[in-house]
Amino acid sequence: DGAASAGAEKAARCVACHGAEGKSAVPLYPHLAGQNAPYLRHALQAYKNGERNGGQAEVMKAFVAGLSDEDMEDLSAYYAAMKP
Amino acid sequence: DGAASAGAEKAARCVACHGAEGKSAVPLYPHLAGQNAPYLRHALQAYKNGERNGGQAEVMKAFVAGLSDEDMEDLSAYYAAMKP
Numbered sequence: 001d002g003a004a005s006a007g008a009e010k011a012a013r014c015v016a017c018h019g020a021e022g023k024s025a026v027p028l029y030p031h032l033a034g035q036n037a038p039y040l041r042h043a044l045q046a047y048k049n050g051e052r053n054g055g056q057a058e059v060m061k062a063f064v065a066g067l068s069d070e071d072m073e074d075l076s077a078y079y080a081a082m083k084p
Numbered sequence: 085d086g087a088a089s090a091g092a093e094k095a096a097r098c099v100a101c102h103g104a105e106g107k108s109a110v111p112l113y114p115h116l117a118g119q120n121a122p123y124l125r126h127a128l129q130a131y132k133n134g135e136r137n138g139g140q141a142e143v144m145k146a147f148v149a150g151l152s153d154e155d156m157e158d159l160s161a162y163y164a165a166m167k168p
Contacts, residue, residue, distance in 0.1 A: 036112070036115060039114045052130070
């Protein structure tokens, strides 16, 4: 399992679209606060694997390209722990 | 915009994985309650377009194959209106 505390530091690039508290101000982007960590981990991996394409997926692919497995686990734990 | 009331009827097939109140009991699946409607609409369309692949995406592709634009809008409105 990831460490939410480590995720907090790694989330700096996520904030612009997904909000400082995991609530996206842009309706086309998903809220992340309180989402299931395994799902978030899966989604990040899917972007990294090129299994999600089109539209904003291209933005996500660029962001996740540099993330390690540990980074993705930490970020997932961080957002899952937030109040939805 | 979709009609949440119409979405309620159409969501019968969503419940098994995403929960009767949009809260998934299976951590690999996302909660949908309170998610942004435009994002939900986008995600459904992406599955239908074949832009999401691998893992559980194959399940979603099968479910969305028969959905019309109106169905997807109603379902998105339905889940967005739920308490997260």
